[in-house]
Amino acid sequence: MAAAVTQPAVGVAGTALTVRGLERRFGHVRALCGIDFALGEGDSLAVFGPNGAGKTTLLRVVAGLLLPHRGEVLLDGVPPGRADEAHRRRVGLIAHYSLLYDGLTAAENLRFYARLYGLRDRAAVERALEGVGLAGRSGDLVATFSRGMVQRLAIARALLHEPRVVLLDEPFSGLDQRAAAVLRDLLLRLRAERRTMVLVTHNIDEGLELATHVAIQVAGRFAEFGPAAGDLAAYRDRYSEATAGRA
Amino acid sequence: MRDLVRVAWAIAAKDVLLEFRSRTAFASALVFTALVLAILNFARDPTAVSAHSLAPGALWITFTFAGMLGLNRAFGLERENRALDGLLLSPASRTAVYVGKVAANLVFVGAVEAVALPLFALFFNVPVVPVLGPLVLVIALATLGFVAVGTLMSSMAVNTRLAELMLPVLLLPFLVPPVTAAVQLTAHLFAGRPFSAAFGWLRLLLGYDVIFVAACILLFESTIEE
Numbered sequence: 001m002a003a004a005v006t007q008p009a010v011g012v013a014g015t016a017l018t019v020r021g022l023e024r025r026f027g028h029v030r031a032l033c034g035i036d037f038a039l040g041e042g043d044s045l046a047v048f049g050p051n052g053a054g055k056t057t058l059l060r061v062v063a064g065l066l067l068p069h070r071g072e073v074l075l076d077g078v079p080p081g082r083a084d085e086a087h088r089r090r091v092g093l094i095a096h097y098s099l100l101y102d103g104l105t106a107a108e109n110l111r112f113y114a115r116l117y118g119l120r121d122r123a124a125v126e127r128a129l130e131g132v133g134l135a136g137r138s139g140d141l142v143a144t145f146s147r148g149m150v151q152r153l154a155i156a157r158a159l160l161h162e163p164r165v166v167l168l169d170e171p172f173s174g175l176d177q178r179a180a181a182v183l184r185d186l187l188l189r190l191r192a193e194r195r196t197m198v199l200v201t202h203n204i205d206e207g208l209e210l211a212t213h214v215a216i217q218v219a220g221r222f223a224e225f226g227p228a229a230g231d232l233a234a235y236r237d238r239y240s241e242a243t244a245g246r247a
Numbered sequence: 248m249r250d251l252v253r254v255a256w257a258i259a260a261k262d263v264l265l266e267f268r269s270r271t272a273f274a275s276a277l278v279f280t281a282l283v284l285a286i287l288n289f290a291r292d293p294t295a296v297s298a299h300s301l302a303p304g305a306l307w308i309t310f311t312f313a314g315m316l317g318l319n320r321a322f323g324l325e326r327e328n329r330a331l332d333g334l335l336l337s338p339a340s341r342t343a344v345y346v347g348k349v350a351a352n353l354v355f356v357g358a359v360e361a362v363a364l365p366l367f368a369l370f371f372n373v374p375v376v377p378v379l380g381p382l383v384l385v386i387a388l389a390t391l392g393f394v395a396v397g398t399l400m401s402s403m404a405v406n407t408r409l410a411e412l413m414l415p416v417l418l419l420p421f422l423v424p425p426v427t428a429a430v431q432l433t434a435h436l437f438a439g440r441p442f443s444a445a446f447g448w449l450r451l452l453l454g455y456d457v458i459f460v461a462a463c464i465l466l467f468e469s470t471i472e473e
Binding site for chain 1: 250253254257261264265268269324327328329330332333334335336337338339340472
């Protein structure tokens, strides 16, 4: 691996999201081995890597869905255990799966999640549906939606409680051009609102467009981490080099 | 406490609505109930085995296995699109999630029992009406224990490859005390013996409910977290 590994500065003060020495195993397989990074408010990190690099595991640990075997995740410098509910309130996850109920309508799904998050603003659900262009289908069952519509509703669900840290796992996969454009606009808006984002993707162009920082994850480690500045072709070469024989 | 009730209510209402729309588990449980009661009734030789001696066992076999169909669905619903992750990502307390699931399962099992009891009375020709009050008490207590433990086991089985098969394997050993007590109490009632003569079994049922409801609430978080 010829590419230089830039070790991220791992601090707490002034950082929105700090990940320190994260390790997670599944049986004998080490999915994460010593991941460190820190993002400030408004920073967005794009994580690239081949299949099986542990990118989804990283997001699930940061979201609190998986407990790490070693290391910790801090939001605004606070580790979970101490304020678990507050931790979950600050995070939104757009996952591979929609986390929606096919037997409920779009509005019922969002209303259900609004209740779980204790949202008192009744208009929040309507605003969220309008934000992803689904206001006209709010009364339809999710089972009748196309893949793109489900993905848009999943985005509305993840952002309903206005999380400060947004985690996105391959958010563009399966989207048609229109849905991808809606999502891109939404992510740019989140960046403008200074939300902190971690985006896992295979699409280097989109990742570099949306992120302020980029990382290449290989076999559970960050082979590279740094600011997103730089030319695309050079970055592609470094990515190919770092992931050679792993994809 | 208000948050717990709000979240538990939201989860229970959602589960009941989903079941009401699909009616898959409910319909299966009813078909199963009718089938079991019919088979047990017609397989019995009326000259050798009286309806009264077979009835308590038949009733609780039916309730137990029909109820299990609903328990399987409790967390099966959350497997679809990995909705369970959505519950776990939310700030809802794990206790509220558990209580909500138990409440939805109680509605489901209660509804199945409400339909099964008249069917049972019809097939076995036992005098249910004169003992309806104490019988409902026995059914309620046994169902609470059964559902409390079954919901916990369902949450453990949901992430296994053969969840539908795993649930009975995990659950049935834990059901021996409440079902035995319920069968004994039901037999007392149908035989017209005084309810007071079976207080030992009633105490067992009450004790089981208190211990297992508390234990399941405490254990739920550790079974659901990965």
